[in-house]
Amino acid sequence: MLSSRAVLEGVGVGDATANATTALLLSILQDSVGRITTILFAHRFGLSLEPECKMYRLLADILNDAGFILDCLSPIFPKPTRVMILSTSSILRSLCGVAAGSAKASLSAHFAKQGNLGELNAKDSSQETVISLAGMLFGSWVITWITTPFATWTALILLLSIHLETNRRAVRAVKMHTLNRQRASLVYRHLRKGHVPTPTEVASSERIFERDGVMRDKDDRVVGHCFIGAPLSRLLVAIGEQQATTKAVKVDEKKLSEILALYESDQYILWLDRSSRPGKANIFIVLKKHADAKALVIAWWQALIVAEDISNAGKLSEGDISEQCKLFAKAREEANGLWDKYYEKLGALEWDLSSAPMETVAATRVEMEEN
Numbered sequence: 001m002l003s004s005r006a007v008l009e010g011v012g013v014g015d016a017t018a019n020a021t022t023a024l025l026l027s028i029l030q031d032s033v034g035r036i037t038t039i040l041f042a043h044r045f046g047l048s049l050e051p052e053c054k055m056y057r058l059l060a061d062i063l064n065d066a067g068f069i070l071d072c073l074s075p076i077f078p079k080p081t082r083v084m085i086l087s088t089s090s091i092l093r094s095l096c097g098v099a100a101g102s103a104k105a106s107l108s109a110h111f112a113k114q115g116n117l118g119e120l121n122a123k124d125s126s127q128e129t130v131i132s133l134a135g136m137l138f139g140s141w142v143i144t145w146i147t148t149p150f151a152t153w154t155a156l157i158l159l160l161s162i163h164l165e166t167n168r169r170a171v172r173a174v175k176m177h178t179l180n181r182q183r184a185s186l187v188y189r190h191l192r193k194g195h196v197p198t199p200t201e202v203a204s205s206e207r208i209f210e211r212d213g214v215m216r217d218k219d220d221r222v223v224g225h226c227f228i229g230a231p232l233s234r235l236l237v238a239i240g241e242q243q244a245t246t247k248a249v250k251v252d253e254k255k256l257s258e259i260l261a262l263y264e265s266d267q268y269i270l271w272l273d274r275s276s277r278p279g280k281a282n283i284f285i286v287l288k289k290h291a292d293a294k295a296l297v298i299a300w301w302q303a304l305i306v307a308e309d310i311s312n313a314g315k316l317s318e319g320d321i322s323e324q325c326k327l328f329a330k331a332r333e334e335a336n337g338l339w340d341k342y343y344e345k346l347g348a349l350e351w352d353l354s355s356a357p358m359e360t361v362a363a364t365r366v367e368m369e370e371n
Contacts, residue, residue, distance in 0.1 A: 003071035003156075026083060030090035037094040048212075048360035049099065051180040053106035054171050055208055060100035061167045065160045067092040072156055110176060168208070175203040177352045179293075181228075182210050184300050184358070187346070189218055191338050196345045212360060215281075215307045224281030224307035226300065229363020234284050235259070238271055239321075255321045260368070262325050267295035270302055270328065281307040289367040293356035294339065300358060301335035302328070 049056050070089040074082045104124075112120045146155050177199050179187065186205050190197040213225045233249075239259065240251035263269045268291055273282035283303045287295075306328060347353060 003068040026086065029083070030087055033087050034090040034094035037091045038098055041095055041098050045099075046102075047362060049102035050106045051357035051360055052210075053103040054174055054176070054206075055210070056099040057103035057107065058167060058171045058208055060096045060103065061164060063092045063099070064096040065164060067096070068156065068160065072152065107174065110174070171208055172203070175199040177350055179297055179351070179353070179356050179358075181213065181226075181300060181358050182206060184297055184356070185216060185304060187351075188301050188304055188338070191342050192218070196342055196349060198349050199351065215283075215304050217308050217311060221311075222280075223311040224276070224283060224303075226283040226285065226303040226307075228285045228287070228296065228299070229359050229361060229365075230284035230286050231364040232269075232286055232366050234273075235269060235271055235286055238273055238284075252321075258321050258325055262329060264368075266332070267291040268299045270299055270306070270332075272306070272324075276310070281310045283307065287363055287365050289365050291365065293354060296356040296358045297353070298332070298335045298339055301338060302331045305331035305334050 045056075067089040070085050070092070074085045074089070077085060108117060108120055108124065142155075146152055176183065183202050183206060186202045187197055190201070211225075213227055214222055215224045215226055217223045236249045236251050236256070239255045240249040259269065259271065267288045269286040269288070270283060271286075273284060276282045283306060285299045285303065309327065309331065343353065
């Protein structure tokens with residue numbers, strides 16, 4: 001209500017020089033930029049909303065509260081600047097709408113243990129309605145007492161702080177049973193110690209905001225980054241020589257044949273980028289057409305093992321392609337060993353291994369055929 005009052009003041013309520021047409025055009029502008037933002041955000045981040053639903057759920061609240069702050073700031077600026085601020089506020093709320101709606105759908109599916117998704121959504125909507133109604137009634141009474149800028153900002157900051165902290169705790173309390181990249185990394189750390197973690201244990205160590213594709217070692221140090229769903233051309237550039245002018249890539253047939261032979265029976269191809277350096281391995285995973293959840297988890301664990309080995313060695317392998325293939329084969333064997341050894345135990349602790357939401361971008365898949 002504090003932000004709504006500020007917006008009304010900004011569009012001219014109480015100003016004899018203001019007119020309805022200007023307010024209408026401002027409303028149309030806000031609505032238009034909001035809709036465009038919704039389309040662009042869904043296109044760019046749509047695939048990452050499910051794997052990182054906890055992050056986007058809290059991010060939605062942060063964006064929404066940032067919109068409130070901009071609304072309250074708008075009356076103190078001149079009209080041209082005010083239009084930009086209110087438009088930015090509309091953009092933030094549109095981002096909030098997409099992020100919150102998508103994350104809510106994923107979280108609802110998580111909580112619908114008996115498949116009662118419709119009942120869960122109905123009760124959740126009813127709860128939101130009750131809270132919204134109570135908030136409006138309480139706000140209608142409180143807002144009459146908040147008339148000075150100091151009181152407005154004091155109340156706003158206090159309420160937003162409470163809102164963000166309660167939602168942060170709520171998101172932290174969610175214990176997801178699927179393996180995204182971060183949870184797969186945490187499970188891997190436990191398994192290397194011979195301990196099978198529960199979803200509760202992993203949730204207590206999980207970061208709400210984690211950098212995309214980051215890989216960490218047992219001491220929580222960043223040892224590299226991994227991209228899932230890379231095109232096959234990235235592999236060709238990594239093992240070949242690219243001309244600066246034409247961008248054409250000259251590939252050694254022997255190198256490519258050895259790498260393809262290494263992963264012939266796997267549903268993915270994992271390799272190092274040329275930009276890799278000790279402690280900062282840049283790994284990419286090319287997915288084959290029928291790559292499933294098991295393949296994604298094993299590929300991620302293999303990437304972690306390779307990154308840790310490079311970090312511990314303090315240097316990249318300078319041997320020929322055969323020596324590099326041995327390094328990757330050893331890491332793959334370790335990853336497969338962990339999966340085979342602990343698969344049933346993880347399932348017994350209610351980990352859902354039938355799905356692995358790890359792809360956060362529109363991934364390219366390749367199909368290998370023998371001539």
